[in-house]
Amino acid sequence: MIGVGRTYAENYDTMLEFIDAKKGSKEVALIIQRNGERIYSTNEDVALPLASMAKILVAIEYANQLESGKIKKDELVPLSELEKYYVPHTDGGAHPDWLDKIKGNHVPLSEVVKGMIRYSSNANTDYLLTRLGFDNVNAVRDQLGLTNHDELAPFGASLYVSNVVQRAYQLSEEDTLEHMRRLSKEEYSAYTHKIHKAMSNPETFKKRNFAPLLSMDFQRVWSDRLPAATANDYIKVMTFLNEKNTYSPTTQKELDEVMEWLIPDQENHEWITHLGTKGGSTEFVLTDSVYVTDKQGNKTEIVLLTNDLTPYESNFLHENWDNFLFETLTNESFRNTLK
Numbered sequence: 001m002i003g004v005g006r007t008y009a010e011n012y013d014t015m016l017e018f019i020d021a022k023k024g025s026k027e028v029a030l031i032i033q034r035n036g037e038r039i040y041s042t043n044e045d046v047a048l049p050l051a052s053m054a055k056i057l058v059a060i061e062y063a064n065q066l067e068s069g070k071i072k073k074d075e076l077v078p079l080s081e082l083e084k085y086y087v088p089h090t091d092g093g094a095h096p097d098w099l100d101k102i103k104g105n106h107v108p109l110s111e112v113v114k115g116m117i118r119y120s121s122n123a124n125t126d127y128l129l130t131r132l133g134f135d136n137v138n139a140v141r142d143q144l145g146l147t148n149h150d151e152l153a154p155f156g157a158s159l160y161v162s163n164v165v166q167r168a169y170q171l172s173e174e175d176t177l178e179h180m181r182r183l184s185k186e187e188y189s190a191y192t193h194k195i196h197k198a199m200s201n202p203e204t205f206k207k208r209n210f211a212p213l214l215s216m217d218f219q220r221v222w223s224d225r226l227p228a229a230t231a232n233d234y235i236k237v238m239t240f241l242n243e244k245n246t247y248s249p250t251t252q253k254e255l256d257e258v259m260e261w262l263i264p265d266q267e268n269h270e271w272i273t274h275l276g277t278k279g280g281s282t283e284f285v286l287t288d289s290v291y292v293t294d295k296q297g298n299k300t301e302i303v304l305l306t307n308d309l310t311p312y313e314s315n316f317l318h319e320n321w322d323n324f325l326f327e328t329l330t331n332e333s334f335r336n337t338l339k
Helices: 012-025 051-068 079-083 094-099 109-118 122-132 134-144 161-169 173-182 185-199 202-207 216-224 231-243 249-259 311-330 332-338
Strands: 028-034 037-042 076-078 106-108 272-281 286-294 299-306
Touching (some): 012 037, 037 332, 051 134, 051 272, 051 286, 076 109, 094 122, 106 109, 122 134, 161 173, 161 185, 185 202, 231 299, 286 311, 311 332
Antiparallel strands (some): 272 286
16 A cells, blocks of 8 residues: 655644544554554554455465465466456456456466455455465464454455345345344354355356445445454564564565565665555555565554545545655654654
8 A cells, every 4th residue: 555755745744633533433543663662552452344454364374385385386376266256346456457467367376465465356365265275364363363353254255245135035225234234243254155155166156146235335334344353463463574583585585575565666775675565445444554674674563444434534544644654664753753
């Protein structure tokens, strides 16, 4: 999400004012950590929807299985296997944008993972969840001590749950919406996994002509049902990625290539050694997580979670978050005001 070094206006203070104004509602959480010290923290233990930021756990399990030799980064994946899990017109063009960069009908597994992180392809994510194993990916929570992190479930299949429920009970959209709101977390997860399994047989699944219900009310239910976690959880994830002391050099290099896809401009390349990032968004949610190591060895980790955003608030964050990050990373005087 971020673009460190972009042209910016002097409005980074307004971002902190926005966060301070929202923190009482527990709709925003932010942690800024530098060299192991938390210089700013609010609502660190409030669980909020992650959106695509949760895909980082899939990337970590990919590294785990590379390290153990269970998978190989250059094994070829047919694009048709990814297509099984693609839900058209629901990912902001992420999967088609990634496909535009691909040549041929097969792609190395490493490129599938990069498409998941850089382009945020839900189809790639759901393929990887299946290939690596849902239980294995969810075990990363224990590996990193993520005590408030929901289980990951298929992203694409979750978009069909409302239509499956509507057809199963022959409900109006209004009654379907109420039914969806009453579903327990376990019931919703069961639907999602059942649909995901059905999607693995595209010839049969496509004949059912399921279509996501995409009114704002249904999008809100879907957004609220996405996996949630706390900023505390994700500062652990960012610290793990920034420390780089778990894997062999070969595996670490591969994980860095996955996470550190955002290339700083030339001016900032002179002071940045490592920069990794992954965020996510829905109509109501914006999240971001960042780790940076500079040429002096300073390590900074930043996690932002938000929910229940108005269109104006979402716009504000999209326009100002990069500026706030840039100042936090480069301006010691500004960092001192955060303490």
